[in-house]
Amino acid sequence: MSEFTYQGEAGRQRPDPASTDRAAWDAYVYDRLNPAGEHNELWQHSGGCRAHLVVTRNTLTHVISSVAFAREAGRAHSAGRRGKGARS
Amino acid sequence: MSPRRTADSGRIDRSRQIRFSFDGANYSGHPGDTLASALLASGVSLFGRSFKYHRPRGVMTAGIDEPNALVTVLKGDGREPNIPATMLEIYDGLTVVSQNRYPSLAFDVGAVNGLAGKLFSAGFYYKTFMGPVFGPLKGTRFWMFCEWFIRRAAGLGRAGYAADTARYERVNAFCDVLVVGAGPAGLMAARAAAEQGRRVILADLDTRLGGSANWSDETIDGMAATDWVASAIADLSGRDNVRLLPRTTVWGYYDNNTLAALERVTDHKAKPETGEPRHRSWTIRAGSVVLATGALERPLVFPGNDRPGVMLAAAAERYAVEFGVLAGERAVLFTNNDRAYRSAAALARAGARIATIVDVRDTVSAAARRLASECGAELLAGRAVVATDGRRQLSGIAVRAFDARSGTVSGDARNLAADCLLVSGGWSPALHLASQAGARPRWDSGLQAFLPPEPTQNWIAAGAVAGAYSTAEVLRQGLETGRMAAGSADEDDGGLPLAADDELDPNPAPVFEIRADGKAFVDHQHDVTADDVRLAYREGFVSVEHLKRYTTLGMATDQGKTSNVPGMAIMAAAVGKPIEEVGTTRFRPPFAPVSLGSLAAERHGHLKPERLTPMHDWHVANGATMFTAGLWFRPQIYGLPGETIEQAYVREAKAVRDGVGIVDVSTLGKIAVQGPDAAEFLDRVYTNMFSTLAVGKARYGLMLREDGFAYDDGTTWRLGETEFLMTTTTVNAGKVMQNLEYCLDVVWPDLKVHLTSVTDEWAGAALSGPKARQVLEACVTGTAVDDATLPFMGIVRGEIDGVPVTICRLSFSGELAYEVYCGAGHGTHVWETLMEAGELFGIVAYGLEALGTLRIEKGHVTGAEIDGRTTARDLHLDWMLSKKKPFIGSAMMDRDGMTGPGRLELVGVVSLDGRPLNGGAHIVESSNPAAPRDSIGHVTSVCYSPALRKYISLALVEDGKARLGTRAFVSDPVRKRFGPVELVSHHFFDPEGKRLHG
């Protein structure tokens, strides 16, 4: 069993909850960058503290170059009003 | 003493005898012997049969690279097939049988395949066995007919069907430096790293640490190499920062310097000690790794090179020096390099007669010539072996003149008598782990070998794997890499032991194959010949991967350890390109085969945990039939003697409708949602409103996924202004929790909410039926439970026999009902107290079948209906979709594909023929049992309804809402059940919900 659970691409832009922009919702729910190379992604420490982490990992080599708590990263961004969600 | 034992050499304990059996015959050997050495010592030459042609085969190597001598070990009821005799330590009572032969090893009818050898060339099966295009054998039938025979002819050992009762174990280990391989390089590296104070693990696949020092007859640091090994091991074992792992094969190099290893703990024992596992699976997370994995000698390819008695030169040397066994009495060496002369000399010293040395090179170094004359062997330079003779044992060879540059043979053959042919075609570094964690290996045209690639992870190679040749160089590399791995900049040579540098030429002649008439084997186990490789070339299978896949070269249990490089060299020669342009195959885990049991480890026999509710033992003691729901065990029915399942659940459900029943609901997911933003959070994740819910009240909630489909449902209770208890379905508990955590961490990090899974903290019992309140009144203290104090969806706290309980009046059954929660440890006590209190009212415990029956009668949905493809509208839950606020899924739930015609919608189904309905049956407009077609939906949940006295079900039917009141048919060709039904509202019973209020 893995200690961490993959939770997909980080930094996907969830439209404003009341938004009726269907293209934006489509993009949020279905479209992925899926890069061959550096990838910002979420992992949950599901076998431990349950926190989500924003991890930058290379999808060609699996080398991890940075890790941050998603919640802190997300709060920092909303505090800075840059509105980029959890993407660092 | 057996005829082939040497006078006194070897690291075996000659004072003790070990008795074992091979193919029913009894043999004996000594502690320290492998099966291969003990059988060789007893004069056995025939060990197995090859894969395709069933050719007789002997033992070719002395280690993990053995392609031929594979056996099946019998232990108790268990069978362990395909074990190399070279890796099997003997013990008293060891029972071994040979494989892939019928009726016996000596006489194998499968050998007739050899007669049609050319027909069975590489890839032959792609070209035939296709059968006719019409008639009874058309399509795939003819092939399957042929396949039946092919499958039985193929395969090696036979696996057992009896359950393996052995125990396996898993260990997670962490170290600064992992050293793989405990030869001279590995020992040096481990010591150097240990001296720096690092935590070191040293693993070696052999029983005896020391690697080649155990059989090289060299001098290191002024003492015999074996003594030097003993002192090095004594030094290492005295350090508490070093862990030695003999019999441990490091087989996989995974991400972030995680390595996997298999320790064979008790395979060499007749009986494990108490508590000892058979195998131990190590997951080692290493700061850095020193790969000191050595090199593997490779054979030359020439006609008849597979005859028993043909053996790698270093293997024969190892048998003589380490095991005290002579592979033959009259030996010939056939080589393309100097190193093999040392093997010949070692054999001569151990008492073998080396009659002749055949060398493909015209000129041989003076050092090698000296060794040849030491053995008293005749040296035939510029010659090659072109044929071998003998049936199941080598009796002679034929030698002809050979031009190493052009690779051609000429002149007359000279026949020599020999019972053992030592072969050496150079050495291939064992770079398997390096390749798993590196780029492409690079070719060294001097050493004629692939060397380790650029690392992509944190490792360094040392010793023979890195191309080091002399022991002095190997030791120096060991010291340096050990220090580097330990992060030390120390460059002082003080710790370097002295070893003699020999004058032998490290480079072999670039000769891999002697082309002459007859089958010349490249991959011995899979019977891939040099001609097969050339056939692959002619047919365009040139890429190394194509070569491998087309001919099966290197795909056998030895994974081509002796055959990959010769195979590539022969392909390169056919293509006319240098070998490095033909490429190398990538090595993948495992380096050597690993038992499935060891990888399952503690989960062998215990795949998944068993989740039991606090009242589990009560259920079992009171006649419940338990079944699994995910990991949980839940009561299905509490059957009385002689009752069928249906009779039992009908009785239980009826008792609920008529009086009162109790069911264990502890398995429901329970999540404490707390914090100032808890209500706001619930408004966002539920389709309906929770911020308006009064404290002390509960509400039924529905969740959608972001894509707008229905996800999960349950009740959520407001226990305080900022405190909620959410319940989820049993199966989705984990997923919902994870999804909510995701929302808080990622989507709305600013919300101040804390989630805690409390599923296991609370035991829950649901009390249902018109007399439910009376039961509570009889046992609850500290609160009233009357309609005013505890209205529908109300919550109170009180005590049952001194145990604090929380009671919510809510109903899944449609009856007056309550859910009673208490601390898990009190679950059984509270349950028993409720049962006692209910006795007067005829309380019955009911299981999941009755629970399902009651909810089907009410038309409530569960996982069979919320199946990830249905929408709230499909399930008649649109009344729960708030229009006052956005929620997860609100933006996506109205897309065309989810609202248009043709949706499967929830309906009720009533059996019109009085026969049971079955879950998974389909619904059709007109029944056609002979050729079912045009399904319009399917049955999701079924029961016999005691309230309606009919067989009923819920179903999802195309445009079902428009079909209410119409006739249709169930169509269940899989179970052969067809019959008329009526489609009705899913609210079968008490649609107005009057009974909820008791």
Added chain:
Amino acid sequence: MRKAMAEYSPWWPGAPYRLAHRMKRNVPMAEYSALSLLRNALGGNRDWAPAWRKPEPKPTYDVIIVGGGGHGLATAYYLAKEHGITNVAVVEKGYLGSGNVGRNTTIVRSNYLLPDSIRFYEHSLKLWENLSHDLNYNVMFSQRGMLNLAHTPGQADDFIRRGNAMRHEGVDAEWLTPAEIGRMVPGLAIGGSARFPVVGGLMQPRGGTARHDAVAWGYARGADRRGVDIIENCEVTGFLRDGDRITGVMTTRGEIRAGKVGIAVAGSTGHVMKMAGVERLPIESHVLQAFVSESLKPFIHTVVTFGAGHLYISQSDKGGLVFGGDIDGYNTYAQRGNLPVVEEVMSEMVALFPGLARVRLLRSWGGIMDMSMDGSPIITRGPLPGMYLNCGWCYGGFKATPASGWSFAWTIAKDEPHRINAPYTLDRFHRGAVIDEKGQGATPRLH
């Protein structure tokens, strides 16, 4: 479908129409048959010709297929065979069949739940049943049966629902009792002592296994014989465009132009489509590991899946147990997986077959899966003019190979989908018309 007898090579010697056929079509290479095998064996196997040519790329083709895997090669084959479009190049970055067609667990079946899926995969299965004859190449399709084990009554109902869905589409499906399963699959942990006892199983007798590499080679040889150029070691590095329109590809072997460019690159879809300027797709690339044990005498005679976990297992004709489980579950383009999945799969193996604990794992490897957002594929025109896209196979691509190639060829040739691939559009996600066999929504790692 036209089925001239001459198309096929009977296994017995001396079918006269074969020769006539070869002369008519000017096919250079020998037909494979028992006779040709014997003749060549007598001649020392010196006369076998390459199974396909190694041509230099021409400057222009009618159609370029990017991706020399099973689906790309099948597409080229059916373009030539069914639509007479033979001026076709297949460009492959590595060696032919180096991707998932040679990395899967070789299972062929059409035991799906949803009607769209059943129709598509059944079309594929029907092509499989005649594929060896069609290609004159033995792909060793062995219809040994595909058995899904159920471990709870609820799961049994789910499986029976699926079996009934198949039966209503004219596809074979049967329910087996535990006793029948016990006779069919010796060594299985069936009874009450098992943690997950078997309550029954859904059997598709026509399902089975095939020799994966042979499928790539057979399609390559078949396409090549019809004039298709298969160009290996030719990596696409960019797209040629005229405005929005795709007009060809830039490759490591030069520019190649074509009226139509089909993309069939599976796990590399995201990477390749980025070169065309399509940054985002409903696809994630994940690694799936596969495993093979040491070679054994016949042990298991059907394909079996474990319902209380995620495991599928069969035995190759060579004797290795071939098996796999779940994807590792993270985005990757590296063909390597990690230990947690290895341990999970082995644990399930020994739970299902407790005797196998003593059998040994021989080899493991990884393939890159193009996991789509609903677990179903995309076979469509577009998303750019001149471009055609075939992707989203998750880990079910091998069995789909014939129908994928067949319907993709149809779509390219006729500029509209065939009935069987019409549901597999790219805009189905926008419309909410997803084809979600597992009901897991837009979370690829769960499909």
